[in-house]
Amino acid sequence: MSTRDVTDATFEAEVLKNEKTIMVDFWAEWCGPCRAVSPILDAIASEHPDKIEIVKLNVDHNPETAMKYQITSIPAMKIFRGGEVVKTVIGAKPKPALEADLAEFLA
Amino acid sequence: MRHVIIIGSGPAGYTAAIYAARANLEPLVIASSVEYGGELMKTTDVENFPGFPEGIMGPDLMTRMQQQAERFGAEIVYDDVVSLELDGPVKAVTLGNGDRHEAHAVIYATGSAYRKLGLPDEERLSGYGVSWCATCDGAFFRQKTVAVIGGGDSAMEEATFLTRFADKVYVIHRSESFRASAAMIDRARADEKIEFVMNSRVEHIYGAELVTGIGIVDTVTGDERTLDLQGVFVAIGADPRTHLVHGVLELTEQGTIAVDGRSSRTSVAGVFAAGDVVDPTYKQAITAAGSGTVAALDAQHYLETVHDASRTAAVASA
Numbered sequence: 449m450s451t452r453d454v455t456d457a458t459f460e461a462e463v464l465k466n467e468k469t470i471m472v473d474f475w476a477e478w479c480g481p482c483r484a485v486s487p488i489l490d491a492i493a494s495e496h497p498d499k500i501e502i503v504k505l506n507v508d509h510n511p512e513t514a515m516k517y518q519i520t521s522i523p524a525m526k527i528f529r530g531g532e533v534v535k536t537v538i539g540a541k542p543k544p545a546l547e548a549d550l551a552e553f554l555a
Numbered sequence: 556m557r558h559v560i561i562i563g564s565g566p567a568g569y570t571a572a573i574y575a576a577r578a579n580l581e582p583l584v585i586a587s588s589v590e591y592g593g594e595l596m597k598t599t600d601v602e603n604f605p606g607f608p609e610g611i612m613g614p615d616l617m618t619r620m621q622q623q624a625e626r627f628g629a630e631i632v633y634d635d636v637v638s639l640e641l642d643g644p645v646k647a648v649t650l651g652n653g654d655r656h657e658a659h660a661v662i663y664a665t666g667s668a669y670r671k672l673g674l675p676d677e678e679r680l681s682g683y684g685v686s687w688c689a690t691c692d693g694a695f696f697r698q699k700t701v702a703v704i705g706g707g708d709s710a711m712e713e714a715t716f717l718t719r720f721a722d723k724v725y726v727i728h729r730s731e732s733f734r735a736s737a738a739m740i741d742r743a744r745a746d747e748k749i750e751f752v753m754n755s756r757v758e759h760i761y762g763a764e765l766v767t768g769i770g771i772v773d774t775v776t777g778d779e780r781t782l783d784l785q786g787v788f789v790a791i792g793a794d795p796r797t798h799l800v801h802g803v804l805e806l807t808e809q810g811t812i813a814v815d816g817r818s819s820r821t822s823v824a825g826v827f828a829a830g831d832v833v834d835p836t837y838k839q840a841i842t843a844a845g846s847g848t849v850a851a852l853d854a855q856h857y858l859e860t861v862h863d864a865s866r867t868a869a870v871a872s873a
Contacts, residue, residue: 480690481590481691484590507694518764518765520786522691522692536682539682542588544651
């Protein structure tokens with residue numbers, strides 16, 4: 449299962465008003481580590497479909513949201529619950545390390 | 556059981572894979588899950604790799620090397636090595652997903668890892684203005700002021716790259732002269748957005764949520780001052796990535812893996828090392844690639860010897 453995209457226009461409805469725990473992967477085409485971590489996020493999402501939803505936001509195409517959340521380094525993965533950021537993970541990491549960072553949301 | 560497992564997927568690892576694959580050794584390359592392709596994945600134009608007169612983008616160069624290795628039968632696994640058993644005639648490599656692979660020979664080409672400044676707030680502000688990758692994060696510093704810490708080629712490249720976005724780029728270097736090549740220094744010097752701050756050491760990184768400035772000390776006069784800025788790019792070099800082989804392979808005083816003369820032979824039979832992990836001096840893509848070739852040829856020779864020995868033993872016991 450591949451994660452879907454959200455945009456400046458859909459961010460409020462899809463992320464902030466989402467009732468589930470949702471992780472936003474802030475990324476860009478030119479970012480090598482973003483491309484590396486993307487399939488790992490896909491795998492985590494498909495292994496825990498009832499725990500967490502994972503979506504992607506292209507920072508080049510959606511600068512408003514990237515600026516609002518003060519993104520200065522990508523990949524930046526922010527977990528939202530009830531419209532609030534509850535956890536931020538920055539940088540591409542191997543799957544076991546990411547799973548450890550996200551443990552409380554995957555359990 | 557494999558003939559050879561190659562750990563690492565930078566120029567050394569992939570070049571070793573090309574040679575080993577063409578020698579029908581069907582190498583398994585453990586490429587890493589998120590750092591495959593190595594350091595060049597974080598660079599832009601590579602202008603000094605022979606054969607590309609117009610230059611080539613670092614990630615493109617690495618994709619080409621990967622494809623060239625695969626063309627001849629190298630198998631690439633995108634995972635990380637978590638443990639190694641290198642003693643004895645059969646080597647074993649365990650990966651992050653739990654898979655265990657065995658081989659007669661191992662080529663160790665894990666490169667090096669970025670050095671940190673070692674400042675108290677560096678880790679906390681990492682990703683909030685402190686970065687080790689200008690090509691990844693530079694675009695977030697449009698019309699901002701940033702500093703590059705370091706005096707080598709990578710510091711010059713990052714500074715020049717960052718002028719595409721930032722209004723001002725300080726290059727902060729602790730001594731009076733640069734290690735960088737003349738071409739890179741000249742390019743940085745010609746750029747009016749870049750200001751060199753020599754003989755200066757970074758003592759503090761300031762910022763509650765995002766970086767707001769750094770405190771620097773003049774190493775000659777001892778004077779302290781603060782620079783207001785939003786981004787800090789650390790480019791003070793890298794250390795050989797040897798943590799998996801501490802106590803197993805002999806290291807040099809510089810911390811690189813010790814090899815026998817001009818060969819790639821480590822202190823353990825059947826284990827070969829190549830690239831930045833054996834090189835305290837040159838650390839270029841092309842020298843790493845050359846060193847990968849040496850490792851593949853050494854491994855090939857070793858495997859022939861092992862094969863001959865086991866055949867002789869089989870004949871003798873028959």
